[in-house]
Amino acid sequence: MRRKGLYQSIKIANGFSNIHLGLACHGFEEYVLRTRLYRLFVEGLDRAFLEIWKRVNEGQTSFRDALQEVYNENPVPLRQHTLKAELECPGGFLQLERQVGFFFVHRSSVRVFIC
Secondary structure (H helix, E strand, O other): OHHHHHHHHHHHHHOOOOOOHHHHHHHHHHHHHHHHHHHHHHOOHHHHHHHHHHHHHHHOOOHHHHHHHHHHHOOOHHHHHHHHHHHHOOOOOOOHHHHHHHHHHOHHHOOOOOO
């Protein structure tokens, strides 16, 4: 899969006279690294967002109460420290309420599929 992505980036770069082959390779490697770091940073948060969203949407409860419930139930052990940090310092580094709020605003267009 990685090789296919690299070949595709080279193919795209060949279509432009001002993009050097080395630059295309470097750009692809940077993309792979950023994607891996992003995955590590957000892994498990989608499940936490879903659990919070379900509680707020179905129960008409506040974000803080839903966050506390999800924290107590611990459905995402990998992100327990993140939920705890948000409870201790609302609007902190991750600003979970703001991030989850996007889904509340656009909930009519959000489709949830649980496998």
